[in-house]
Amino acid sequence: MSEFNNVTVVKAANVYFDGKVTSRTVKFESGEAKTLGIMMPGDYEFGTEKKELMEILQGEVDVQVKGAEGFTRYEGGQSFEVPANSSFKINALGVVDYCCSYID
Secondary structure, three states: OOOOOOEEEOOOOEEEHHHOEEEEEEEEOOOOEEEEEEEOOEEEEEEOOOEEEEEEEEOEEEEEEOOOOOOEEEEOOEEEEEOOOOEEEEEEOOOEEEEEEEEO
């Protein structure tokens, strides 16, 4: 899906790591929420409350989900999941465009 229809976009940005990672929240009529964001090159670690599906739209990342042996590389067109109440380390190898879905 390359676009979302009938959504509400929260104007205030989610800003992390001194502005190196930013996103906007998109809310759907169903109650589902996603974020659309940009990640500058660097190493980051995020915690999760809900299960997350992270779609890499453009760019490349190395990801290590908590409990995994090592890092796995993902690039534009690929995605990975992170369990609820967990965390993941992510190394953006360049500018990364992403979409994160929050799953109940």
